[in-house]
Amino acid sequence: MLDLKFIRNNLELVREMLSARRVELDLDEFTGLDNRRREILADYEALRHRRNVVSKEIGLLKKEGKDASSLQEEAKSIGPKIGRMEEELREVEAQLDALMYSIPNVPHSTVPLGETEEDNELVKIWGELPEFGFEPRPHWEVGEELKILDLKRAAKITGARFALYWGAGALLERALINFMLDLHTREHGYTETLPPFMVNSASMTSTGQLPKFADDLFKIDGWDFWLVPTGEVPVTNIHRDEVLSAEDLPLKYTAYTPCWRAEAGSHGRDVRGIVRQHQFNKVELVKFAHPDGSYNELEALLQDAEEVLIKLELPYRVVTLCTGDLGFAAAKTYDIEVWIPSQGVYREISSCSNFTDFQARRANVRFKGPGKSSSEYVHTLNGSGLAVGRTVVAILENHQQADGSVIVPHVLRPYMGGMEKIAV
RNA sequence: GGAGAGAUGGCCGAGUUGGCUUAAGGCGCUCGCCUGCUAAGCGAGUGUAGGGGCAAAAACCUCUACCGAGGGUUCGAAUCCCUCUCUCUCCGCCA
Numbered sequence: 229m230l231d232l233k234f235i236r237n238n239l240e241l242v243r244e245m246l247s248a249r250r251v252e253l254d255l256d257e258f259t260g261l262d263n264r265r266r267e268i269l270a271d272y273e274a275l276r277h278r279r280n281v282v283s284k285e286i287g288l289l290k291k292e293g294k295d296a297s298s299l300q301e302e303a304k305s306i307g308p309k310i311g312r313m314e315e316e317l318r319e320v321e322a323q324l325d326a327l328m329y330s331i332p333n334v335p336h337s338t339v340p341l342g343e344t345e346e347d348n349e350l351v352k353i354w355g356e357l358p359e360f361g362f363e364p365r366p367h368w369e370v371g372e373e374l375k376i377l378d379l380k381r382a383a384k385i386t387g388a389r390f391a392l393y394w395g396a397g398a399l400l401e402r403a404l405i406n407f408m409l410d411l412h413t414r415e416h417g418y419t420e421t422l423p424p425f426m427v428n429s430a431s432m433t434s435t436g437q438l439p440k441f442a443d444d445l446f447k448i449d450g451w452d453f454w455l456v457p458t459g460e461v462p463v464t465n466i467h468r469d470e471v472l473s474a475e476d477l478p479l480k481y482t483a484y485t486p487c488w489r490a491e492a493g494s495h496g497r498d499v500r501g502i503v504r505q506h507q508f509n510k511v512e513l514v515k516f517a518h519p520d521g522s523y524n525e526l527e528a529l530l531q532d533a534e535e536v537l538i539k540l541e542l543p544y545r546v547v548t549l550c551t552g553d554l555g556f557a558a559a560k561t562y563d564i565e566v567w568i569p570s571q572g573v574y575r576e577i578s579s580c581s582n583f584t585d586f587q588a589r590r591a592n593v594r595f596k597g598p599g600k601s602s603s604e605y606v607h608t609l610n611g612s613g614l615a616v617g618r619t620v621v622a623i624l625e626n627h628q629q630a631d632g633s634v635i636v637p638h639v640l641r642p643y644m645g646g647m648e649k650i651a652v
Numbered sequence: 653g654g655a656g657a658g659a660u661g662g663c664c665g666a667g668u669u670g671g672c673u674u675a676a677g678g679c680g681c682u683c684g685c686c687u688g689c690u691a692a693g694c695g696a697g698u699g700u701a702g703g704g705g706c707a708a709a710a711a712c713c714u715c716u717a718c719c720g721a722g723g724g725u726u727c728g729a730a731u732c733c734c735u736c737u738c739u740c741u742c743c744g745c746c747a
Contacts, residue, residue: 237708269703273716280716283728287671296727303727471662596662596681603662603700 229328229590236262245334248341248551253331261324268320272313279306329439333586335551336523336560342550348563349550354534355543357567358626364569367624368501371397373632374650377502388499389491389506391617396650400623400636401509403643404616405484408511408536412613416532418482418513423462425485426453431465434591436557436583443492446506455488459512460610467516467593472606474597478517478525482613485510502617503575509616515609516593519585522607523560526582530562533578533613540637542622543567545574559584564614566622577618580611 235242239255246253282303289296340349358364371377376397382390393401412418429452432438437445437457446455456462463483472479487510498504513532517525530546537544549561558581565574585605588594594603627635633651636644 232702266703269716273703276717277715279727283726284671286727291671300727307727473662 229586230331249332249554250343250552251332258327261320261327265320265324268313268317272317275306275310279303332556333559333584335554339554339560340548340550343552345553347550348547348553351546351548351562353545357543358569362630364625364628366501366570367621370624370628370634374652376650389504391502391505399644400620401616403640404619405509405511406643407640408613409482409484411536412482412513412532418480421463421481421483423483423485425456427456427462427465428452431461434468435461435464435587437461440556444490446488446490456485457489458487459483459485459510460514463512463514464587464608465591468591470593471603472516472595474518474595477595478515481514483512485512503621505617511613511616513611513613517607517609519607522582522584522609526560526580526609529609529611530580533564533580533611536614537566539639540623542626555581557583557586567626569625578612578614581609583608
C-alpha cells in the first residue's frame, strides 16, 4: 500500500494515477476519514493521558496511606468514555484501512500511458520465427499424439484445467524445472529456496493478493491456509517483519513452486490445451533491493529470465505494460512473451516487476544502513523464470517436426538422459 | 491427540506478591576521547508506529500505543484471568 502521508500530501498526483490505471476511487472519502481519524485520536489520547496521570497519583497517595477516593471516582468515569471513543476510532480506521488497501501502486515515470494491452510498449524482439513447411499444430495435438500429455484423464481425476503428463512429458517438465533452477543459482547468483506451498492470510495480504483478489485464490476449508498462486507470495514473506542489513542487499532468491489459480472470470478463454491451468509449475525469481538500485535490479532480473528462453532457442519479445494493464502492486512491469506458432501470436510466459516499497510496507520489510539510526522500506521485485507449463507449450510448438516428433533443446538434453528428440 | 515449559527492543537476557520500570544489564551499532597500528579501555548516544506543537522538509519538544495475538479484571497490567497462534521437551500416531 501507499504511505498515508504520501497520499495526504499528494492527493492530485494520486488522483491522476488512479485515472491512468482506470481505477474508480473516491479520494474525498479519504480526506474525510483521514481528518475524522485525527480529530478522534486527539481527544482519545488526551483522555488516556488524563487517566495515566490520575492513576499514578492514586498510586502515590495510597503508598503514603492517604485517601484517594475522589481521584478514583474521576478515573472510574474516564474508562467508559475511552471505551466509546475507541469503538468510534476503530470504525473510522477500518474504513480508512479498507480504502488504503484498495489503492494500487503509483506507476514509474517510464511506464507508458494506456488503457489496454494494445497500448503496451514493445521493448525488443529476439529470435527467428520457425519456418515449418507444414501447418504447425497446437501443443495439445502434438502432446496427445506423442502420448506425453493427457487432458482427458486429468479431467477425470480432478476436472477441467488440469493436466496429466506421461513419460517424456513428465520428464520434460522436471528437466525444465531443474535447468531453470541451475541456471539461476549457478550463473545468475540466486539462492535456491523451497518454501511452503500453502500460506496464511497475513502472507497473502503482504504481497497484495488479499483482501482484493480472494476470488482468484484457492482456500483450504476450515484453515487459514491458501494455496499459493505464485512463488512470489511465500518467498517475499520470508523476510516479513524483519530489518535487513543494507550491505546484504540485494538479496536474490529463486524457488520452484506449483501455482494454483481459480481463474475466476476467465471462462471461455484458452479452454484448449495447457496455457491456462488451475495448477501449473513455475520457477520464480525474487529480489529485496535497495531503493536506489531497484530499477537497475529490474533490468537485471528481466535479463535473467530472458536467458532461459535464449538457451531454450525459443523466440520471444518483451513489452512494457502500460498504466491500464499494470498489476495492482507493481510500479513497473515487463512481460516476456513467447512465440506460439499455432496461434501466430506471442503469449506471456514471464512477468517481471518492481513493486518499489508497496509490498514492503504491507509486509514490513525494512533495512538499515551502517551508522543509520532509522530504517527504510526495501524495494521488492519478482519475475517468473519461467512459467514451466507454458515453456512446455512453447517447446512442443516451436520445436515440432513434420513427423510429429519434437526436438529437445540442447541445454535440456543432459537433464533428460541425453534424449535428443521426443517421438512415439 | 495427551502432559509440561516457554514467547520481552537489531540480538541475548532480567523483571511475573499489579504502582520510582521512564522495560535493568549485556552484545551489536554510532559519535567522541585515548592510542605507532590492531585490540582493549573510558564517556555519551542508540526501538517501532501514530497524534500534536507546525503550512511544508529536517531537527527538536510533547503526548498515545506497543513486552507473541485478541479479549477481560482494575483507578492502574510485561506482571492476574480467559481464548488463540507459534516454539521447545516427553508420550501417542505417522511418510
